[in-house]
Amino acid sequence: MTISPHTSSVTLESIQEAAKLLDRIARVTPIESSRALEAFTGTKTYLKCENLQRSGSFKVRGAYVRMARLSDEEKSRGVIAASAGNHAQGVALAAAALGIPAVVYMPAGAALPKIAATREYGAEVRLYGTNVDESLAEAQAEADRTGATFIHPFNHPDVIVGQATVALEILEQVPDVRTVLAPVGGGGLVAGLVAAFAAIAPQVEVVGVQATRASAYTYSLQAGHPVTFPAQSTMADGIAVSTPGDVPFDIIARHNTRIVNVSEEDISRALVFMAERAKLVVEPAGVTGVAALIAKPGQFDGPVVSLLSGGNIDPNILLRVVRHGLVAAGRFLVMKVRLIDRPGALAQMLFDLASQQANIMHVDHVRTGVDLAIDEVEVTMQVETKGPQHCQELLEFMRSKGYNLSS
Template identity: 60%
Template sequence: MTASLADVRAAAELLDGVIEHTPVESSRALSEISGTQVWLKCENLQRAGSFKIRGAYVRMSRLSADERARGVVAASAGNHAQGVALAARLLGIEATVFMPVEAALPKIAATREYGARVSLVGHSVDDALEHALEYSERTGAVLIHPFDHDDVIAGQGTIALEILEQVPDVATIVVPVGGGGLAAGVVTTVRELAPHVRVVGVQAAGAAAYPPSMTVGAPVKAADMRTMADGIAVGRPGAAPFAVLHEAATAIRTVTEEDLSRAVLTVAERAKLLVEPAGAAAVAALMASPGEFDGPVVAILSGGNIDPQVLLRVVRHGLASAGRFLWLHVRIDDRPFALADLLRDVASIGANVMHVSHVRTQGELAVDEVAIEVQVETKGPEHCAQVMHHLRERGYRLTD
């Protein structure tokens, strides 16, 4: 069985009064960057902080009385965990969720607050899923898969119903892709309602299983699993969503960690919206490939559940990627006031010193030299180049 438009419409009826019909917001900044009109579908403002409640609730609402009595089990890095936990609370079902040991603490806490039992296991969603499968077989609890089920795909497809109502002239919908449930739901909906709309999936380059899978025509495991975007760090596509995306020849883009961090920063700074790295993947693709998407474009912000500590690192990474941070490695004479002179010269060009490291013991230094590392806040790449040029003109020896 494959989910259909009728299934998506039925899912929308089940979700009526349960989920938020999240807004779409136009973004002038992203429109200028990408060269076409951009709208943001704000699923980061959804209940439990992501789109996952849609598919989880639809799947669980269709369980029999016997299945509900046995409880449910799920595996997730955080967003599906919260969606399952909230759906279970709303439906009066006992839930157990397996999460990776490195899962973000706020996601773990929120899942527990919704009433689910949480077990931390392994180092990835795939590890957690293995434990969830074993638990299901041992206890009889019903596995609520994060993406590989037609009910889940139908639930996620309700996002596309809303988009087509909110932006009737949409030409392209850009979707973050992990296991593929969200993208498959969107494709299922638009191919019947609006076949002219192009759907583009986006994966993190460090955890991209879909491109090789689409090439060989079957789900294959990703060669690597290193990305800050834990919400889409899935090692192998789901069979059900892959079948939908492969049949539709859905385009899949990949984005770098720098692209993701820049996107998180841009959405926060210009759209005033807080999203996690996975949630910003669609925006990252627009920013990385300006002019390549026909508009109007709707980029789905799939989630906003981000650990504040991770947010701090991502923002710093994004500032560096955008040329707003500069790390200077300078050799200066070991004499009084030499460091003060350096900092004064940095300030004179309008750069703001954030951190200074003063080292006398590096082996490559001459006996009368000191190595200085200065972290500087700048106004962008052009300003970085001006700072470097100014310091070289002043006679400083920049080693990097």
């Protein structure tokens, strides 16, 4: 494969120079070991906590390096970016540090905490479009009209070398690392890791992890060039990119980088796992590496480092995702039961459930419905359980007592 002139500038020297630029801007984020994850992997496993980075994600690294390398004239004209959250905050923080005017386009439905944080860092926020692709297109058009520099979230060598500085830290913190798992959306982070490790520690395998519902890299690598795969709705909105960038794609493809997919259930289970066992708040996109470790045990050589790319999550989304994760982990059961509509029937059923140590969170009692007999009611319950085995035992118990469970 011919090396692109753009990617030829992603060298070890440029990555080391980027690390110097970031010396007082990006934190050296901690590495945490995880015995709980080692139970799944069977090998030493670590977490690289970029969710504790300034602005809440690794994005500030690439944004700052890109903007620090602008000429004085370019800086005076300002910068424009587009993002649903993490890149927006990274650009805003970097612009404030460098004294550069910044405008950030965000989708109209972007999380309110992310919009507020971007404004608090000093950027002007403009809400446009229903998704990041529409915001990106408008931001690029505005940059063309005004002469401001467009700061792409992943498709530029300077952004990639900025993200690559994470690899230098990982090698210092875990010198014997063999596998690094990182989220992949547009590809800037994974491309940076691949380039860095290929130059200084070629024995390390970098594995990109994407949401199955946003698996553009799978199809692009099969095609041999970036192709558009319209991202479906996914809780991992931070990596829901429809088309890989040609610059990171060139690096990822040239090094035969392995890409794996994880489901929504995998992601939600991993997010709950992080909160319960690692005591870390991580956004869904940032936990995909952990999701792969849990869903695909034994597939990665250790020691393994899973990169937690960000921790910016709307509390309302967190509540919904945690509940989804509890269901996926068999800790939360939704049960529908048809009862004969007579006094005491509901009370008896609740007593029976309590006898099995099931904690009822919510009850919905419906007396009318086209598929209900005149003497029937349908009760939908949300029940907290102790795990998958308890769920199965509970269902079997209810059937043994003669309850009519419906789907």
